[in-house]
Amino acid sequence: MILKELRISDGKLSAISAGRRFQIADFSGKVEITERISYVNILGKRYRQEKRIYASFIVGEEMEYWTDQPFTEAAVYEAEGTVEGEKQSQRFIFSGLRYVDSNPVTGEVKFEIPDQLLIQKMLSM
Numbered sequence: 001m002i003l004k005e006l007r008i009s010d011g012k013l014s015a016i017s018a019g020r021r022f023q024i025a026d027f028s029g030k031v032e033i034t035e036r037i038s039y040v041n042i043l044g045k046r047y048r049q050e051k052r053i054y055a056s057f058i059v060g061e062e063m064e065y066w067t068d069q070p071f072t073e074a075a076v077y078e079a080e081g082t083v084e085g086e087k088q089s090q091r092f093i094f095s096g097l098r099y100v101d102s103n104p105v106t107g108e109v110k111f112e113i114p115d116q117l118l119i120q121k122m123l124s125m
Contacts, residue, residue: 004033011081013059015069019089023066029059031083033123055119060108071099071109078123085125
C-alpha cells in the first residue's frame with residue numbers, strides 16, 4: 001500500500017566506488033513510501049502481523065546521463081534533489097542507496113532508501 005508519493009526535481013545521481021564519487025546523471029523523479037504487512041504463523045495459525053515502511057527512490061523522468069557505467073548491486077549510490085511535499089519543499093541528500101531494479105521500457109531505475117529517519121521526515125512533509 002502506497003502511503004505517500006513525493007516529486008523530486010533538480011537531482012544529481014552519483015555512484016561511490018573505491019572512495020571516489022562519480023556523477024552518473026542529472027534527473028527528476030519521485031519517492032514512493034509504502035507499507036508492507038506480513039503475517040506470522042504460530043503453530044499453523046496467523047496471529048501476529050509485522051508492519052514495515054519502505055521507501056523507493058525512482059529515477060527516470062528527464063534523465064541526462066553523464067557516463068556509460070551500468071547500475072549494479074555492488075555499488076553504493078548517492079542522490080541529491082529537492083523533494084516537493086504537500087506542505088513544503090526541501091533539498092535532501094540520499095546516501096547509501098541500494099540498486100533494486102530497472103525497467104528498460106520506461107527508463108526507470110529504482111533504488112531502496114535505507115534511512116528510516118529520512119523516511120519519517122518525508123512522511124511529515
